[in-house]
Amino acid sequence: MKTEIIKIDTSVPGWDKQLDDAAQCLKSGGLVAFPTETVYGLGANALDEKAVEKIYLAKGRPADNPLIVHVADTQVIGRLTSNVPEAAPMLMDAFWPGPLTLVMPKSTLVPSIITGGLDTVGIRMPSNPIALTLIKKAGISVAAPSANSSGRPSPTLAKHVIEDLSGKVDFIIDGGSTRVGVESTVLDITVNPPMILRPGGVTIEQLHKLITGIRADKSLSSAHLENSVPRSPGMKYRHYSPNATLLLVQGPPELVASEIGRRAELYNNEGSLVGILSTEETAALYDSSLYAYCKILSLGSRKEPESLAANLFRCLREFDEKGVDIILAEAPDISGIGQAVMNRLVKASGGNIINL
Ligand code: AMP
Ligand code: MG
Numbered sequence: 001m002k003t004e005i006i007k008i009d010t011s012v013p014g015w016d017k018q019l020d021d022a023a024q025c026l027k028s029g030g031l032v033a034f035p036t037e038t039v040y041g042l043g044a045n046a047l048d049e050k051a052v053e054k055i056y057l058a059k060g061r062p063a064d065n066p067l068i069v070h071v072a073d074t075q076v077i078g079r080l081t082s083n084v085p086e087a088a089p090m091l092m093d094a095f096w097p098g099p100l101t102l103v104m105p106k107s108t109l110v111p112s113i114i115t116g117g118l119d120t121v122g123i124r125m126p127s128n129p130i131a132l133t134l135i136k137k138a139g140i141s142v143a144a145p146s147a148n149s150s151g152r153p154s155p156t157l158a159k160h161v162i163e164d165l166s167g168k169v170d171f172i173i174d175g176g177s178t179r180v181g182v183e184s185t186v187l188d189i190t191v192n193p194p195m196i197l198r199p200g201g202v203t204i205e206q207l208h209k210l211i212t213g214i215r216a217d218k219s220l221s222s223a224h225l226e227n228s229v230p231r232s233p234g235m236k237y238r239h240y241s242p243n244a245t246l247l248l249v250q251g252p253p254e255l256v257a258s259e260i261g262r263r264a265e266l267y268n269n270e271g272s273l274v275g276i277l278s279t280e281e282t283a284a285l286y287d288s289s290l291y292a293y294c295k296i297l298s299l300g301s302r303k304e305p306e307s308l309a310a311n312l313f314r315c316l317r318e319f320d321e322k323g324v325d326i327i328l329a330e331a332p333d334i335s336g337i338g339q340a341v342m343n344r345l346v347k348a349s350g351g352n353i354i355n356l
Pocket of ligand 2: 145146154
């Protein structure tokens, strides 16, 4: 299949016309990758089973891992759900358009291929103008998981989508770097109080301001993740993984840096190329003699957890490009969006975690 790549700059008037062909293609059953504010998504017409099947094929995604349905207006929620839970309007008002997916009881219109056989459907309204305009122009609801090969780090640049999906999709819309950098928060509102199934762009602190008692499964950002019973099918898969083995080191930053430095030297001596995922605050703690043998990337500032989220997947892919064998990653603080960053690192590590 030939993949058409369309580069869009939303500061140029008339940019929306560049989406006409892709919108038509989506509507008639094709696959279109597009930027959202979280990560790039791979979209298909949510109510067309054959189209949705192509998403699973292109990504190599397990069939029981449900997809999120993206909408451009709240009117369609009534058609996609069998009833709208009480908490929904308030949450949509506060966080839509934005990185919050609401899990609600599905209507019969929603094919079970979308929901991995569950009787619930995850729905969100993205805020990225390219995503919103594309969905509006297509005039449909759009099922869209992240636009990566299943298991790999999610795409935050069009170049990542091209790496994974070129030749497997009809269009890739290049809208530059995604703003948030980690996926949406998935909130199950079929239960009371609601339960966070995946931490993401909307933080638990933000949700608590609106609804008291919201719970987050502890396993979401802890070392016990691999042994827990998944509450959502997507939770059980190895995810976000670079080709390199990732070892996550958790503890006070100075101790973490010295343990990472010690191991970097050890693995170097064994002949492995080592990547160190550091932060602005800790980068100076690494012995500069290591630099010759290690690739060191800074995720951003610990004082701005948003920067850690924005750079995470790009850095993991950069280590792969550099041919790194082992990534030694500092665990972030889990307040705010740090919890989502920690969750992705825990999953990428496959449980390979050191607690100091
Ligand atoms: P992705 O599209 O790759 O960002 O992954 C979507 C994730 O959202 C899945 O892996 C699930 O964890 C979650 N999800 C989507 N729909 C549902 C649902 N109906 N029930 C529970 N979790 C869901
Ligand atoms: Mg994904």
